[in-house]
Amino acid sequence: MGEQLLWAVVKFAAVLGFMSFNAIFLVWLERKVAGFIQYRYGPMVTGKPHGWLQTIADAIKLLSKEDIIPALADRKIFILAPLVMIVPTFLLHVVIPFGPNLIVKDLETGVLFFFAVSGFTTLAIVMAGWASNNKYSLLGAIRAIAQLIGYELPLIISVVAIVLLSGSMSTQEIVRSQATWPYIILQPIGFLVFFIAALAELGRVPFDLLEAESELVAGYNTEYSGMRWAFFFLAEYGNLAVMSAMVATLFLGGWQGPILPPMIWFLLKTYLVAFVIIWIRWTFPRVRPDQLSKLGWKYLLPASLVNLALTSLYVVII
Amino acid sequence: MLREIGSALLNLAKGLGLTFKKMLEPKYTMHYPEERWHVTPAFRGMPALLSDTETGQLKCTACGICERTCAVEAIKLETVVGEDRRKQLTGYQVDMARCVACGLCAESCPFEALTMASNYELAGYTREQLVYNLSELAEIGKDYTLNNQKPLPQSVFSTYFAEGGFCYLKSDGSKQSAPKPRTRMGKRGLVNEVSQK
Numbered sequence: 001m002g003e004q005l006l007w008a009v010v011k012f013a014a015v016l017g018f019m020s021f022n023a024i025f026l027v028w029l030e031r032k033v034a035g036f037i038q039y040r041y042g043p044m045v046t047g048k049p050h051g052w053l054q055t056i057a058d059a060i061k062l063l064s065k066e067d068i069i070p071a072l073a074d075r076k077i078f079i080l081a082p083l084v085m086i087v088p089t090f091l092l093h094v095v096i097p098f099g100p101n102l103i104v105k106d107l108e109t110g111v112l113f114f115f116a117v118s119g120f121t122t123l124a125i126v127m128a129g130w131a132s133n134n135k136y137s138l139l140g141a142i143r144a145i146a147q148l149i150g151y152e153l154p155l156i157i158s159v160v161a162i163v164l165l166s167g168s169m170s171t172q173e174i175v176r177s178q179a180t181w182p183y184i185i186l187q188p189i190g191f192l193v194f195f196i197a198a199l200a201e202l203g204r205v206p207f208d209l210l211e212a213e214s215e216l217v218a219g220y221n222t223e224y225s226g227m228r229w230a231f232f233f234l235a236e237y238g239n240l241a242v243m244s245a246m247v248a249t250l251f252l253g254g255w256q257g258p259i260l261p262p263m264i265w266f267l268l269k270t271y272l273v274a275f276v277i278i279w280i281r282w283t284f285p286r287v288r289p290d291q292l293s294k295l296g297w298k299y300l301l302p303a304s305l306v307n308l309a310l311t312s313l314y315v316v317i318i
Numbered sequence: 319m320l321r322e323i324g325s326a327l328l329n330l331a332k333g334l335g336l337t338f339k340k341m342l343e344p345k346y347t348m349h350y351p352e353e354r355w356h357v358t359p360a361f362r363g364m365p366a367l368l369s370d371t372e373t374g375q376l377k378c379t380a381c382g383i384c385e386r387t388c389a390v391e392a393i394k395l396e397t398v399v400g401e402d403r404r405k406q407l408t409g410y411q412v413d414m415a416r417c418v419a420c421g422l423c424a425e426s427c428p429f430e431a432l433t434m435a436s437n438y439e440l441a442g443y444t445r446e447q448l449v450y451n452l453s454e455l456a457e458i459g460k461d462y463t464l465n466n467q468k469p470l471p472q473s474v475f476s477t478y479f480a481e482g483g484f485c486y487l488k489s490d491g492s493k494q495s496a497p498k499p500r501t502r503m504g505k506r507g508l509v510n511e512v513s514q515k
Contacts, residue, residue, distance in 0.1 A: 036341040044349070192327075283337040284330070299323075 011104045015093045022241035023234045024055040029271075030278045037282045065226030070133055073223065077131035082224070082231035085124035088117045089238035096245045097172050099255050099262040110171040111163060114246060115156050118201065121239065122148045125210070128232070129220040140219035144210040147200055147292055151207075154300035155197035158190040161304075161311040162250050175254030182253035189307040191251050193300050198243050200296065203236065205281040207292055244273035355438070362419045362434040364450070365393070365412050366459035376456060377431035380407040384423035384432055392416035393423060410452040414440050433462050 028043070032050065035042030043051025069078055095110035097103045107113050122145055129141020163169050165186065166177035184191045200207040210219060221232045248254060248269035257265035287295070348355075357363070365384075369376050380397040396409030424432045435458050442448045450458075 033341070036345075037337045039340065039343065040345055040347045044347075279334060279337065283333050 015090065015104060019090060019093060019234075019238050019241070023237045024059075025271075026237045026240055026274055026278075027055045027058075028052055029275065030281075033275065033278045034282050037279075059230065062226055062230040067228065068223070068225045070223050073133045074131040077127050078223075079228075081124050081127035081131060082228045082235070084120060084127060085235040086231045086238065088120040088124075089235045089242060091117050092239075092242045095171050096242065097175050097249060097254055098266050100172075102255075102263060103172060106170055106172045109169045111159055111169045111174070111250075114171075115152075115159065118239070118242075119152065121201070121235075124235075125220045128224070132220070132223040134223055137220050137222050140210065140222075143289060144203070144220060146289070147203075147207060147209060147296075150293055150296035151197040151200035151300070154193050154296065154304040155201060157301070157304040157308055158187075158194040158197070159250065161187060161190050161308045164308075164311050164315050171249050171254075175249055175256065178253040178256065182251060184251040187251070187307065187311070189303055190311075193304045193307065194251070195247065197296075197300060197304075198247065199277065199280065200292070202239055202243055202277070204240070204277060206284045206287050208281075208286060209289060209292065240274060240277060241270065244277065245270045247273045357436050357438065359436070361436050361438075362421045362424075363437045364414055364417060364419065364435050364440055364458070365423055365432050365455065366435040366462060367410065367452070367455045368431050368433055368459045368462060369456060376407065377429050378407055378410070378427075379429055379431070380405040381428070383426050383428065387422050387426040388417075389420060389422060390416045390418055392418075407452070410455060412450045412455060414442075414448040414450060415445055433459065435459070435462065 028051070031054065032042035041050075043054035045051055046057050047053030069075060092114055094104040095107055095114050097106075125141050125144045125148070129137045129139075129144070132138070162174060162183055165183065166174045168174065168177070199205075203210040221229055224232060245266075248266065252269045252273070254269070255262035255266040257268075260268075367376050367378055380395060382395050382397070385393045385395050392413045394409075394411040394413075395407065396411075397405040398408050400406045419434065421434050424434050437458070440448070
């Protein structure tokens, strides 16, 4: 009993460390990549080689900000919303296979757990938008819901095809069953659908209506300041890391690779996917809300269903 | 429809390729303060009082033309009439918070006692710091003597081409020319230079 408790604490600390490292690293990476694409360097000064301390400096600044809660806001929900955003991100790290034996808990329904828990983002956004007592926040939240709900179906259906091929919902099993060919080669349509739906679920460009509204008018996190806003921000980058890890696990072969240790392969693949996502952000313009809905329901959903049908045929016949 | 999707994906990939190439190209950032703009001699920074190299006296005769010419009333003179019934300069004040660096004062000075210095880092913590008095202006003017004569403001173009265009100094003192502009005048207006060599 005591040994299990100790292991639990160790795993908790490891996940917390990984999540913090990801938040710091991915924000820095985003700013550097954004800079390089725009003919400039990113942060260069805080932390002499290429400003690697910039995110930590930003976090310290955010900690020292005043905590403002609007007078007419729904206090309990307002305070709970950032927590509802960040705790599922933390939970999602449970099913990510870092190595052949490096997984917090190899659930047999790992994939189902992952996509069930990642749906809490929607709830957090609703809570934030409603509790802010700000009609623009509410509108932003409603649009965010439309986007997130619309893209959950293609996301999950494209994963069902993978589950069919590998025969298990456990993430470790899916990685192991990619020993011959990674699923990106066997399921190109599935990969494309999953990637686009994942971009929409993360709220990243070209589907960043959630964030862009914040820049332009308002959004679900307008009324949040200081550390509360930082929770949303960290949750976004935590989700980015976790979703990249999931893409690497489901389609790129997880921790498998020839020479290097498995964990290095896994991290390489995860950060490669994260890099591509960041690269996409600074390349493409934003879609309109109607284009967004059209893409999700009229193109991605049929594509994922066709993919599932073809995969089922293959599995049944061969 | 499949063809549309295919061509759409191809164009998306082309866009990604373009931004990836941009990541690998040289950057335009000037790492201030290690690298600064190297201004041409005709650059108009702040006014400075010139001294005569032989006698060491200020060339200013307190005529007051600069004070009257200044469009924003940034220059204030204080004079006293000496025994030889000539005006002598006791105080000279330039309020850099008002000065717009137009150069009219230097242009209008009949004795070439005023010049536009080249320093552009003029910020201060208080408004009092921004008001330069006689000794400070003379001190700044010491860098610009007869041997290092600054041309009048209207010859800015001649010095631009002579110096080879705008450039900035790197930390080791060498000059780094500013990047070539990415637009040129095409047949029907400005054209972006997208293709790289």
